[in-house]
Amino acid sequence: MDPQQYQQIEQQNTPPTPYLKNALKAFLVGGIICAIGQAITYLYIIFFDFTDKTAGNATVATMVFIAMVLTGLGLYRKLGAFAGAGSAVPVTGFGNAVVSAAIEGRTEGWVLGVGSNMFKLAGSVILFGVGSAFFIALIKLILVSMGVVKW
């Protein structure tokens, strides 16, 4: 069998990827996660002294905490299997990435296992997040000092 023939057979036998269904699932679950986040924001605004501006930080922290607990209980994996990107793109996916990597490294000890594995996946999020924030701020600083826009 030459490679081309093999590929043909392989393509015939793989079931078609249900793109639409996957996208719909991701959309729904991602939307539900965001709705929960919005509910938590309102909770903080109504019952505590938070404003629209300041409630964001507390909400993100709460959402990440919930995702971490769910990951520890093994429930977030099921959600991820069902929704795919819908559970990975919101900030809860970040919490999941941190904790699941930490759990994975537990057998190798605290320092070399948990410590070095914890940010294996989330590290790039932090690096590129901080990096892009720096460059955006730089661009804005240049624009402001040129007088194009105001702070």
Place this chain on the structure above:
Amino acid sequence: MKKLAVLFLGPLFLIGCSNEQTIEISGVSADEEKRVEIEDIIRNSEEVYSGTAIMVDKELLVAIQVKPWLGFKERKVEKRLQKEIEEKYPDLKVLVSSDYKMHWETQKLLDEEDDKKLTKEVKKLKDLAKEET
């Protein structure tokens, strides 16, 4: 299933259609003239669907809620109203805010009778609006 959806979603759509602006102004020390003028200023901005103004002593706190699809104009509307009211009443300390917290708290303050408590609450809210962290 379809009937159920209509039953639940129908009212939501109907609420979404209502174009009513609710504007409420309160304050023991507010005179009638100012009351009407401030109400007019808020009513003239089409983006706002709910406005609440609390007036006490020299402090004026205006909480507005901007229509959902026009949310990106929120800051602009806020600034414009602030400027308009400040120009009209230079002696008042004005704060116009589109924050949900302000909306929620001012709604509660509408029925407040005690002048002292009102002053304290308005001051607290104004400080809160400045909070960044």
